[in-house]
Amino acid sequence: MIAEKCTFTCDRLASHRQVACCQTHCVLPHRRNELRCYSLEHLDQEPLSLTGHHRDVSSMVFGRRDAQVLLCSASADYVIVWNMDVCQRRADDGLIAAGTVIGTLLGDVVYLAFSSSGERVAACTGTTVTILNSQREQAMCTLSGHLGPLTAAEFCPWDEEILATISEDRTFKVWDLKTESVCYQSFVLSASPLLSCIFVEKSRQFITGSSDGQIWCFSFPNDHNCHLVAKMDNAKMHKRYLRQQETLTRQKGNMLWIGSSDGLYLLDLDSSDLLIALCFRDYPELSIAMAGSWSISSGWEGQMLCLVSSLFTPTVSLLAVRPADAKDDLSQCLEKSLSSGGQGISVFPSSPPLLGSPLNADLRRKEPNRPKRKGQHRGGVKEQPLVFQSKVKSSGYSSSPRRTMFSPKTNAENTSRSKETHRRKVGYILRDYPIDSSAPSVHQQQLSVTNATVCSLQYSGDGKQILCGLGDSSVFLYKSNLTGSPAVYTGHDSAVSSVGWSHCRQWWLSASKDRTLRVWPSGSSEPAITLSEDMLSHPISGAQFYYLDKFLLVACGDSLHLYLYHVDHTHDDIKRYKQRSIVKLAGRFKTTSATDITALSAINDFFSHVVLQCGADRSIQVLDVNQGRVVSEWPDAHSRAIHCIAQNKGSAFASQSPDSHNLFLTSAVTDGVKLWDLRTRRCVRRYENHLNRCHACDVAMSPCGRFIASGSEDNCVYMYDIRSSKYLHKLHRHSDTVLRVAFNPATPELLTGTLDGRLGVFRPGGGPRLSPDPSGAQCGLPTSPL
Known part of the structure; x- marks a missing residue:
């Protein structure tokens, strides 16, 4: 489920620094102002050394531009962007790897963020975020308005003109970079500072978390007027997870990985449930006991890569996580329980009622016992005394046989009119429910x-x-x-x-x-x-x-x-x-x-x-x-x-x-x-x-x-x-x-x-109509329990 690929020892604590990891590289600070970049495909090779900073490196982040891997690092003196392919070629030729300085003397940069196209970089210093051009030294704009120091910032992946920032003042702001103004400001979310944030493009949501384990999920519509969708407590979700582990069987959906000080958690954003909890105490073979900072990235062959720094020791570990292994184990357990005699639950019955089932109960109504009259039989005409009077029928012999006489249908026109009147009366009730109508x-x-x-x-x-x-x-x-x-x-x-x-x-x-x-x-x-x-x-x-x-x-x-x-x-x-x-x-x-x-x-x-x-x-x-x-x-x-x-x-x-x-x-x-x-x-x-x-x-x-x-x-x-x-x-x-x-x-x-x-x-x-789900699988639900 989780394995430690390698462990790095730093010259100082990296617990409160922004560490960086992507699908192909991970980078670590070395000797305070240097960087060492490792290729994840060749961890046994000598790392790439990046020099250019004169002060302590405080933050770093990976990005992409035109299929090229970029690294941005920041210190109090410079903000530098490194092209990893160019730097590797220079190192192979015996030259010193060099980067492009895009910012100078911005201050203590605590967080960096690349835009999805790799054209912009957001640098958080104090209560100010500076938007930099990633190709040359140019400050495009400077945004300030928070009452406390900034802790993180992220570009909207589907709209690069939108930037979200969070701060120790326990609020987040949504900025429009075209007008350099705030288009949404949240209320105070928590009693603790906000530490991390992320955009989820699949569900168009913005998620932020605080230091006390609280998570807020906001919808992010086109007008940027955010609405709170869910508030989650990581500690409470973990307790509920421990009580209900046997029910955690779910196909791929709207998931989010969360790195915490005590482990890694997989959260289902749709149901606000915890799907997987990987606590460090359950893996004593790992070098990390308490985490200081995380960098989570998707890897290859179903793996997820995490670069995590230790909270109390100068150690950084690269972890490989295979979430599919846990889901496969849970699915196999469920299959075993079903094959051993358990039945899947459905509102539709799979078998007729049992012989002793309450559904077979019947209400027997006793008919009253009425005494039969003398000479009365079940069928035929009642027996009567025989008399010789023309007005009295004897034994039914003189009764005429009963026949059904033919009577022509004379009210056909009236019947058609009554049917038409009935149709007008019920009106729309005769029509099917319009399943494609709006709400x-x-x-x-x-x-x-x-x-x-x-x-x-x-x-x-x-x-x-x-x-x-x-x-x-x-x-x-x-x-x-x-x-x-x-x-x-x-x-x-x-x-x-x-x-x-x-x-x-x-x-x-x-x-x-x-x-x-x-x-x-x-x-x-x-x-x-x-x-x-x-x-x-x-x-x-x-x-x-x-x-x-x-x-x-x-x-x-x-x-x-x-x-x-x-x-x-x-x-x-x-x-x-x-x-x-x-x-x-x-x-x-x-x-x-x-x-x-x-x-x-x-x-x-x-x-x-x-x-x-x-x-x-x-x-x-x-x-x-x-x-x-x-x-x-x-x-x-x-x-x-x-x-x-x-x-x-x-x-x-x-x-x-x-x-x-x-x-x-x-x-x-x-x-x-x-x-x-x-x-x-x-x-x-x-x-x-x-x-x-x-x-x-x-x-x-x-x-x-x-x-x-x-x-x-x-x-x-x-x-x-x-x-x-x-x-x-x-x-x-x-x-x-x-x-x-x-x-x-x-x-x-x-x-x-x-x-x-x-x-x-x-x-x-007259609003827009939502198309019905043709497959009938509402909410993206699986068609079977497995």
């Missing part, structure tokens, strides 16, 4: 419901109706266009925390904090089924229909209840107070750690054995109802208890790749939103732009599977593209914290509910 971003409508908080929202499967559970223990039923007066349903004694439609849209349910659940027939003002508080010992944290409306799933305390039910449609005005419907407990499943369930989700649109549940201990558990046990558990999935879980359930109006249904979202206070994949059993992306510090703000996934909407405490809704961690739109026009979000399954439309009882509707505007 909802334009405010269309706002409605004040009541002064009560909107606690739950859900569209019906056809997108025509909306259920709205309120904090005043009532439920409002609206049309999807929010016109007309809503139907009001009461009966609960506390806030309605959950509402849900059945797949057949004939019933819907409401669950409350008062430990009651009610199932309402569509169009009825009274519930057909009531689960009272004597049946449930704890408040309901989640409830829904399950297995194509066969069961009711109810999360209560540390248990998940599976109920069979039968809704009785008969009406009896005299005995309407008596519940004629039937409810039967088919199964009860407890969490593995006996922790309370905080969120629940299962797919009801097709047969699925998987139920996802989140615990108060911050864990995610995957329950296989067919087997009646928890088949997978992810501890410490968030830093706080998860309050919302949303699966990619799709819609009857939109088609997706089957693998995309294995994606689901979780949300926790102060810990953002995470996207998980059941196939790889780990987090694959993270979204943190929205504000969520105390309220349980919902998150939802669009029917096309391309967009994510999240409520926020800054009175906005954040709309994300599922393939990127930065948000697309920030939807305003709300008067209070946005608690609930829901997508219309039939048309691109977003419904929002706020803390002060208002509903809002957003639809797509």
Whole structure:
């Protein structure tokens, strides 16, 4: 995994100097003002000696210009650029290697940076950064504005006119070199100085880290208005990594190597997870025990080269790292576990229900035993006494045979008209969901419901109706266009925390904090089924229909209840107070750690054995109802208890790749939103732009599977593209914290509910449309767990 290729001994400590390494060379200070450059392909040969400085060399960096390797070194007297090919030819001819002086008496240069084209060099001295021409002595511009000494600077690789600088004042600035002005200045990020920074061209992000192990990841759009995407703590990530090493199987993605004082770390920028940790204490054969400075470069044959200086000894080591070896070992372990009897997890069942499975339970309704009348038979005409009267039929002999007479179809025109009228009535519902449409971003409508908080929202499967559970223990039923007066349903004694439609849209349910659940027939003002508080010992944290409306799933305390039910449609005005419907407990499943369930989700649109549940201990558990046990558990999935879980359930109006249904979202206070994949059993992306510090703000996934909407405490809704961690739109026009979000399954439309009882509707505007992923592999996810 990690090997020490060679070790160099210096004449003094190099722990706080900028060391340099590239794919072909590494360079070290020698005798204070000299440099020794080694060829990595021929480490046994004599190094190239570079002389020209009169004072101590303080920093150095490699760059490229026209496929030529350049080295820039700096001291208090000169800044010199060396062409390595020219210097090597002069040394082979017996001449002294010479470089080009591009700066004189700039001061103590602490950091150097080459532009991607190799035409410019940024030199950091004190609170000033000087932009130099790399071919001749010319100071192109001088930039100053930080309140503390600069620690690093980097050119933007896709726009050389942009430069980012970090400082001990704990802020970073983005400079426009054309106008020589600041185009973005950050807030104070940490209590410790910022030490390093880097641009990631693949994801268009800017990343900086501080001396206390904190890492900030910012999006870097074209307008340079940076937005914080993620904040990570290296120590906390390392602890989580030690607890979850068996889950670290991932193909190549948006990765970043981080050099620290105690080792080397591989970070996944999409999910903010630590993939590989290489600590010096685990490799006692290395010469380095504590690192002072790092230079990380890609090598050859899958290797990564690191030049690292020791913190306490005058030693510099060249390390070769093969990250593919660790990934191969983890993949082999997973393959071995799967071949030994383990099964990959998916929302789609791979086998029929077992014989003793709770899914095979059936509700047997006993028919009342009615006494048969004397002479009554199952078929035919009832036997009657024979009499000789013309008006009384005897035994059915005089009854005429029953025949179906032909009747011509005379209302053909009216039938066609009714069909046309039906088409006009349903309108856009008949059309497919436009999967290539842009995300909802334009405010269309706002409605004040009541002064009560909107606690739950859900569209019906056809997108025509909306259920709205309120904090005043009532439920409002609206049309999807929010016109007309809503139907009001009461009966609960506390806030309605959950509402849900059945797949057949004939019933819907409401669950409350008062430990009651009610199932309402569509169009009825009274519930057909009531689960009272004597049946449930704890408040309901989640409830829904399950297995194509066969069961009711109810999360209560540390248990998940599976109920069979039968809704009785008969009406009896005299005995309407008596519940004629039937409810039967088919199964009860407890969490593995006996922790309370905080969120629940299962797919009801097709047969699925998987139920996802989140615990108060911050864990995610995957329950296989067919087997009646928890088949997978992810501890410490968030830093706080998860309050919302949303699966990619799709819609009857939109088609997706089957693998995309294995994606689901979780949300926790102060810990953002995470996207998980059941196939790889780990987090694959993270979204943190929205504000969520105390309220349980919902998150939802669009029917096309391309967009994510999240409520926020800054009175906005954040709309994300599922393939990127930065948000697309920030939807305003709300008067209070946005608690609930829901997508219309039939048309691109977003419904929002706020803390002060208002509903809002957003639809797509005229912005650019994102093309759907034709392969169906969202977020660049693998198509298999390996």
